[in-house]
Amino acid sequence: MSGAPNTRLSDLFGLTGWSKGELARLVNRQAAAMGHPQLATDTSRVRRWIDRGEIPRDPVPRVLAALFTERLGRVVTIEDLGLVRHGRAGKRLVGGSEQHPDGVPWAPERTAAVLTEFTGMDLMLNRRGLVGAGAALAAGSALSSAMHDWLRTDPALAAATPTTDNPLHAEPAGFDRYEAAPIGSQEIEELERSVEVFRAWDAARGGGLQRKAVVGQLNEVGGMLSYRHPDHLHRRLWGVAANLAVLAGWMSHDVGLEPTAQKYFVIAAHAAREGGDRPRAGEALSRAARQMVHLGRPDDALDLMKLAKSGSGDQTLPRTRAMLFTIEAWAQASMGQGQAMRRTLGAAEDLFVSDKGDVPPPSWMQMFDEADLHGMQALAYRTLAEHDPAAANTAQRHAKEAIELRAQGRQRSQIFDYLSLASACFLADDPEQADRYARLALVSMGSNSSHRTWDRLREMYRLTGQYAGYPRIEELRSEIQLAMPKQVGKGTGKGKGKGGRPV
Numbered sequence: 001m002s003g004a005p006n007t008r009l010s011d012l013f014g015l016t017g018w019s020k021g022e023l024a025r026l027v028n029r030q031a032a033a034m035g036h037p038q039l040a041t042d043t044s045r046v047r048r049w050i051d052r053g054e055i056p057r058d059p060v061p062r063v064l065a066a067l068f069t070e071r072l073g074r075v076v077t078i079e080d081l082g083l084v085r086h087g088r089a090g091k092r093l094v095g096g097s098e099q100h101p102d103g104v105p106w107a108p109e110r111t112a113a114v115l116t117e118f119t120g121m122d123l124m125l126n127r128r129g130l131v132g133a134g135a136a137l138a139a140g141s142a143l144s145s146a147m148h149d150w151l152r153t154d155p156a157l158a159a160a161t162p163t164t165d166n167p168l169h170a171e172p173a174g175f176d177r178y179e180a181a182p183i184g185s186q187e188i189e190e191l192e193r194s195v196e197v198f199r200a201w202d203a204a205r206g207g208g209l210q211r212k213a214v215v216g217q218l219n220e221v222g223g224m225l226s227y228r229h230p231d232h233l234h235r236r237l238w239g240v241a242a243n244l245a246v247l248a249g250w251m252s253h254d255v256g257l258e259p260t261a262q263k264y265f266v267i268a269a270h271a272a273r274e275g276g277d278r279p280r281a282g283e284a285l286s287r288a289a290r291q292m293v294h295l296g297r298p299d300d301a302l303d304l305m306k307l308a309k310s311g312s313g314d315q316t317l318p319r320t321r322a323m324l325f326t327i328e329a330w331a332q333a334s335m336g337q338g339q340a341m342r343r344t345l346g347a348a349e350d351l352f353v354s355d356k357g358d359v360p361p362p363s364w365m366q367m368f369d370e371a372d373l374h375g376m377q378a379l380a381y382r383t384l385a386e387h388d389p390a391a392a393n394t395a396q397r398h399a400k401e402a403i404e405l406r407a408q409g410r411q412r413s414q415i416f417d418y419l420s421l422a423s424a425c426f427l428a429d430d431p432e433q434a435d436r437y438a439r440l441a442l443v444s445m446g447s448n449s450s451h452r453t454w455d456r457l458r459e460m461y462r463l464t465g466q467y468a469g470y471p472r473i474e475e476l477r478s479e480i481q482l483a484m485p486k487q488v489g490k491g492t493g494k495g496k497g498k499g500g501r502p503v
Helices: 007-016 020-033 043-051 058-070 108-127 140-153 186-205 211-222 231-256 258-274 278-294 298-311 318-334 338-354 368-386 389-405 411-427 431-444 453-466 471-483
Strands: none
Touching: 007 043, 020 043, 020 058, 020 431, 058 108, 058 278, 108 211, 108 231, 108 258, 140 258, 140 278, 140 298, 140 453, 186 211, 186 231, 186 411, 211 231, 211 411, 231 258, 231 278, 258 278, 278 298, 278 318, 318 338, 318 368, 318 411, 318 453, 368 389, 368 471, 389 411, 411 431, 411 453, 431 471
16 A cells, blocks of 8 residues: 555546445446455445555456446556556656556566456457547657666566466466467467468558457467467567557557557557567557657657667668658658658668668568658658648659559558548649549548548548639539548547647
């Protein structure tokens, strides 16, 4: 017991509308349903949890996490409730900011448990049809500050694995955890192949249709990580966990579950670090940075990119570093920093061409090819054109290169290319060409579950306003209005760029 109020629990409790007595009754009822009928919580005990920082014994924290998750319609973990015994999860610093947002960095032995708990809660929300997007995003500066020194250390696997007398020991099962067992190299190869299948599906159709399957697979891997495997297998299993967590985060971002996505990116960084793969950890954080730019928070994105680049280590391949630079450039373009953006994109080009290909890229970098380089350059210049219209012509050139080079099976990226090109044409005062490419994007979007494509379409639609008197553009505007999902993006906490516009 810390003696200080548990501000995390208090804040979340205030959102539920429960009384302390009602929460006590719910805890007893839920615990009995989970096989703990002997639990007898009362109002005074709930008051001690909130007002005095008392941490109840297991299974109460897990029971509370389940209750808050269902009540608030989003994943609420034990860390979110400030009920972890290590550290100072329940305390706030002066000014209301927390020292370690979301409890990061976690102690090594907690990573698998957090992974399993979070995915289990996510699956529960999916099963009950709840949205899961009501939390707030942590600031990029707060995340990068909390993880700064931690990411640069190389953990010993012995410290990351539960130490018990039983080599096949597993922690008590969390919610929705599959019955796991020790596995060998063949099973890990199958898991690695499943990641490739999920990744290809995501690139083609967007994240909505397969997100639950990826989260379920990640939940199963979390159970496997509770067992002690030989070091070489354990590292590979952490790699699978990192890849699945990135996919789960990217798919969550793709369908507008922004706080859930951010949590998965942080989980992925932890998993990659536990597996000794610092470049993968940096790439996971770069995903969080891309999310921040999309939501109109480029300053937070730059904070995360500094950590992603510096924390990736000396083993990062030139092509991976080029990819990181393109994300940084997009953030700079969002802030109207044209000179800095051009320098950063120049560095990205130099790094990309310097990669001789003598070292095979990791599986998670195989999607970043020359088409993606041009696609990101087009996006950066198109974004800068909002501040400097002269950049629109360069955006068109890169978008056309990306479309020409884009491989089959990358339909979502192709839609983004068309939208970047159409937007750049509008910004360059070429409505006829803009109409052509906008229609190519629109016809491709019906079979795609990516909410981000609709967000970009909205941005392009905004640019059509100045051409509302043109018959073809009026027709295009009507078609977009009919096609646009009415509720997509609502309640995601989308930020605003300069001038009050979403970026």
